[in-house]
Amino acid sequence: MGKPLLNITRCPTCGSKRIQWVRRNWRDDFQGKPYVVPNLEFYECPDCGEHIYDRDAMRKIEAHSPAYAKSRAQKKSA
Numbered sequence: 001m002g003k004p005l006l007n008i009t010r011c012p013t014c015g016s017k018r019i020q021w022v023r024r025n026w027r028d029d030f031q032g033k034p035y036v037v038p039n040l041e042f043y044e045c046p047d048c049g050e051h052i053y054d055r056d057a058m059r060k061i062e063a064h065s066p067a068y069a070k071s072r073a074q075k076k077s078a
């Protein structure tokens, strides 16, 4: 398990101190197309369900999300 770039000890949404750094497969969908980001590490608040992503997590999501497929294709054509 990696080290979080952010040091969060309290949920910014509900103030819970139970917020924790977790790693799991993260599921979402973009325009009805589901996708999975495997082994994503992020902060999760068990009290309100808030998720907080650091820079590495955002990069991982971008790498897997169809929402960013276009910019990836543009990079490849260089």
Ligand SMILES: [Zn+2]
Pocket: 011, 012, 013, 014, 015, 016, 045, 046, 047, 048, 049, 050
């Ligand atoms: Zn919370």
